[in-house]
Amino acid sequence: MKGNEAIAEAAIIAGCRHYFGYPITPQTEIAAYMAKRMPKIGGCFLQAESEIAAINMVYGVAATGKRVMTSSSSPGISLKGEGISYLAGADLPSLIVNVQRGGPGLGGIQPSQSDYFQATKGTAHGDFHMLVLAPASVQEMADLTVKGFELADKYRMTAMVLADGTMGQMMEPVSLDYEVKNTVEKPWATTGTNMEREHNIVNSLFLSPEKLEEENFKRYDRYKLIEENETMYEEYMMEDAEICVSAFGIASRVAKNAINEAREMGIKVGLIRPITLWPFPKAPFKKAGEKVKSIISVELSMGQMIEDIRLASECKVPVTLCNRAGGMIPTPEQVLEAIINANNGGAK
Amino acid sequence: MVVFDKPHALTDVSMHYCPGCTHGIIHRLVAEVIDELGIEGKTIGIAPVGCSVMAYDYFNCDMIEAAHGRAPAVATGVKRALPENVVFTYQGDGDLASIGMAETVHSAARNENITIIFVNNAIYGMTGGQMAPTTLPEQVTQTSPYGRDVNHCGFPIKVCEMLATLDGPEYLERVAVNNVKNVKAAKKAIKKAFQNQVEGKGFSLIEVVSSCPTNWGMTPKKALEWVEEKMIPYYPLGVYKDRSAKEEN
Amino acid sequence: MAKLTFKTDKCKGCGLCVDVCPKNVLALANDKINKKGHHPVEAVNEADCIGCAFCATMCPDCIIKVER
Numbered sequence: 001m002k003g004n005e006a007i008a009e010a011a012i013i014a015g016c017r018h019y020f021g022y023p024i025t026p027q028t029e030i031a032a033y034m035a036k037r038m039p040k041i042g043g044c045f046l047q048a049e050s051e052i053a054a055i056n057m058v059y060g061v062a063a064t065g066k067r068v069m070t071s072s073s074s075p076g077i078s079l080k081g082e083g084i085s086y087l088a089g090a091d092l093p094s095l096i097v098n099v100q101r102g103g104p105g106l107g108g109i110q111p112s113q114s115d116y117f118q119a120t121k122g123t124a125h126g127d128f129h130m131l132v133l134a135p136a137s138v139q140e141m142a143d144l145t146v147k148g149f150e151l152a153d154k155y156r157m158t159a160m161v162l163a164d165g166t167m168g169q170m171m172e173p174v175s176l177d178y179e180v181k182n183t184v185e186k187p188w189a190t191t192g193t194n195m196e197r198e199h200n201i202v203n204s205l206f207l208s209p210e211k212l213e214e215e216n217f218k219r220y221d222r223y224k225l226i227e228e229n230e231t232m233y234e235e236y237m238m239e240d241a242e243i244c245v246s247a248f249g250i251a252s253r254v255a256k257n258a259i260n261e262a263r264e265m266g267i268k269v270g271l272i273r274p275i276t277l278w279p280f281p282k283a284p285f286k287k288a289g290e291k292v293k294s295i296i297s298v299e300l301s302m303g304q305m306i307e308d309i310r311l312a313s314e315c316k317v318p319v320t321l322c323n324r325a326g327g328m329i330p331t332p333e334q335v336l337e338a339i340i341n342a343n344n345g346g347a348k
Numbered sequence: 349m350v351v352f353d354k355p356h357a358l359t360d361v362s363m364h365y366c367p368g369c370t371h372g373i374i375h376r377l378v379a380e381v382i383d384e385l386g387i388e389g390k391t392i393g394i395a396p397v398g399c400s401v402m403a404y405d406y407f408n409c410d411m412i413e414a415a416h417g418r419a420p421a422v423a424t425g426v427k428r429a430l431p432e433n434v435v436f437t438y439q440g441d442g443d444l445a446s447i448g449m450a451e452t453v454h455s456a457a458r459n460e461n462i463t464i465i466f467v468n469n470a471i472y473g474m475t476g477g478q479m480a481p482t483t484l485p486e487q488v489t490q491t492s493p494y495g496r497d498v499n500h501c502g503f504p505i506k507v508c509e510m511l512a513t514l515d516g517p518e519y520l521e522r523v524a525v526n527n528v529k530n531v532k533a534a535k536k537a538i539k540k541a542f543q544n545q546v547e548g549k550g551f552s553l554i555e556v557v558s559s560c561p562t563n564w565g566m567t568p569k570k571a572l573e574w575v576e577e578k579m580i581p582y583y584p585l586g587v588y589k590d591r592s593a594k595e596e597n
Numbered sequence: 598m599a600k601l602t603f604k605t606d607k608c609k610g611c612g613l614c615v616d617v618c619p620k621n622v623l624a625l626a627n628d629k630i631n632k633k634g635h636h637p638v639e640a641v642n643e644a645d646c647i648g649c650a651f652c653a654t655m656c657p658d659c660i661i662k663v664e665r
Contacts, residue, residue, distance in 0.1 A: 018428060044429075048454075049451070049453075052421070053421040056421035056422050057425035058425060060394075061428065062425075063426060064392075064430050066429045083418070192392060193408070193410055201405075202413065
């Protein structure tokens with residue numbers, strides 16, 4: 001199954017019956033899949049007039065308490081920024097998929113990870129976060145989609161599956177056997193009062209600064225719980241590692257190949273792969289900062305996650321960048337060279 | 349016998365509008381229609397950005413606050429999720445005809461089964477009286493201080509006329525609330541727009557020509573006279589589209 | 598004869614009701630100020646009221662109840 005299709009089918013299994021989107025490469029298979037499947041299962045696929053309309057349709061369905069999603073690629077996510085901020089301000093759950101391509105501007109259509117900052121920090125205006133889930137296999141594309149819906153409901157926030165063009169197009173076998181949790185009560189939903197309760201208001205406007213501050217503090221209390229309970233990462237050969245490589249998504253697969261080769265050469269190197277980019281897995285990097293010689297961040301960008309690695313490892317060891325950008329992917333040889341360099345004690 | 353009282357669908361919250369602002373009349377008409385159709389319990393309203401941003405406090409039905417111009421997209425989502433419910437948006441001219449024009453046109457083209465109450469008072473009220481897409485030629489506003497120069501910033505947009513060129517929408521009517529007769533006609537149109545939705549007929553938009561005494565710099569009474577003398581001649585009242593009536597004929 | 602009840606504290610003194618009344622029943626109370634700081638409407642001539650509810654129809658703040 002293709003990565004993009006795995007996401008779409010997993011969303012349906014997770015109980016999502018409403019999808020809104022606007023065509024953009026390289027994620028169009030998600031929309032195409034939904035267009036075929038939704039009418040057959042009583043769901044709704046609607047091609048919106050713009051990314052902005054699509055995210056606001058998501059906002060409308062989310063306000064009724066139903067599971068809903070949209071997907072896009074980098075430039076489209078920029079357009080959705082406004083709506084994502086309103087979703088955050090109104091504490092509405094939703095799932096957004098970003099199959100990243102190179103930027104800035106119209107950029108290109110080849111894979112990229114240059115929306116890391118956008119996803120984890122600068123999505124749009126105001127104090128808020130999205131849950132950001134970074135799959136590294138087609139199986140994880142599906143798994144994290146299901147997980148994303150569950151966490152979004154649990155914490156009343158947007159979850160983003162942050163993939164890239166390679167992950168979207170890649171084909172791998174997938175198991176879609178889930179016990180989906182869809183039991184979160186949503187007493188806040190606007191479903192009509194039925195003349196049985198006070199009216200519900202879904203809203204992000206708070207003109208009183210005291211009230212708005214209170215809303216923000218409440219939201220960040222929830223974020224703290226997420227950081228404590230939902231942070232996910234994978235460690236690979238880190239037990240005795242002297243060099244730490246860090247990468248997420250497709251970059252982590254390249255990095256693993258290079259690590260295997262380096263291990264054969266006798267270099268003690270391991271991998272930390274963040275699965276949640278927000279919340280960022282700070283603990284393993286703090287630990288690494290205390291025992292490894294240096295950390296290499298492998299990214300399909302000009303170096304974005306590297307800033308979080310430096311913070312999490314408290315700058316105790318050098319953190320270097322091994323990257324390609326603009327739609328290019330680092331080769332295992334390039335990563336291996338960086339590992340050898342680091343092992344020889346030199347930042348390149 | 350009670351001849352007139354506040355409708356149930358309006359809350360007791362005191363509205364923030366300026367003295368003599370006709371938003372209050374239009375809110376009441378919507379609430380009266382909701383009462384008369386007995387749909388308060390299943391109605392979900394979408395508030396805009398602009399003067400009526402806090403409409404969510406004034407209606408007793410469930411309410412959602414949308415981003416500027418996006419109410420028709422939000423309404424689309426709600427209606428697709430809850431097709432048995434009644435969904436309306438309440439939007440001003442900047443919201444609906446400027447920043448949200450794409451959402452307006454495309455929800456109309458889809459014949460989305462929703463009701464839109466479009467309040468046209470030819471100005472951005474909430475931000476202090478800037479030029480709107482419906483500001484009349486020569487009209488003075490904060491951002492057209494020498495009067496709207498159509499050679500510089502173009503002509504006003506006539507929303508009903510424009511949407512009437514589409515095959516999609518079911519019902520388009522322009523009404524006004526500047527006198528008792530027009531208020532009564534406005535209510536009739538709004539009722540039809542909600543009734544259409546209940547009957548599954550599709551997209552209904554009622555454009556309500558309204559006033560803004562504060563930003564027009566007039567007394568409430570003078571502002572209503574200005575509606576009659578200036579606004580209505582440029583924005584003629586009437587039914588611009590009524591597909592079901594046409595099919596019946 | 599009709600009966601008028603006003604939610605005086607909600608009145609913004611816009612005067613639209615005063616202008617529309619065909620029997621000159623209403624006036625703004627220039628000697629009174631309500632909680633909102635406006636001169637509220639009052640019935641100065643209620644005996645003449647015919648209960649047409651034109652005043653309530655034009656009131657933007659829904660403060661007038663009309664009974665007949």
